[in-house]
Amino acid sequence: MPESDPTIPASFALSLEQFTKAIGTPTRWRVLAELSKGQPLMVIEIARAIGRKDVVVSKHLAVLRKIRAVEIGRGRMYQIVAPFFIAPGILDFGYGRLNMAGPQR
Numbered sequence: 001m002p003e004s005d006p007t008i009p010a011s012f013a014l015s016l017e018q019f020t021k022a023i024g025t026p027t028r029w030r031v032l033a034e035l036s037k038g039q040p041l042m043v044i045e046i047a048r049a050i051g052r053k054d055v056v057v058s059k060h061l062a063v064l065r066k067i068r069a070v071e072i073g074r075g076r077m078y079q080i081v082a083p084f085f086i087a088p089g090i091l092d093f094g095y096g097r098l099n100m101a102g103p104q105r
Contacts, residue, residue, distance in 0.1 A: 018069075019095050022093065027056065027057070030050040031070075032069070032070075032100060035070060036080060036091050041078055042075070043058050046078065068081055069081060
């Protein structure tokens with residue numbers, strides 16, 4: 001994370017390695033895409049939306065929680081950590097903005 005980015009507190013900064021790990025698998029990308037819509041979701045809701053088993057989604061969410069890209073809020077609902085959520089469909093982890101609503105392969 002560039003030191004000069006005033007919009008993301010240092011305590012939330014991700015290293016480049018953490019960033020690439022966060023988006024480095026198709027399942028984690030799809031999880032982030034669902035959460036980037038702006039609504040907190042339960043594991044089962046994310047799993048249903050991306051067509052994966054909840055146990056698989058839970059493991060990917062654990063990775064994202066460990067690097068503090070997502071957090072658990074009230075009612076065990078997951079959401080993108082606030083400094084990284086720019087607008088619905090747009091995330092910024094400090095290395096460039098991600099358009100999560102764009103074409104995906």
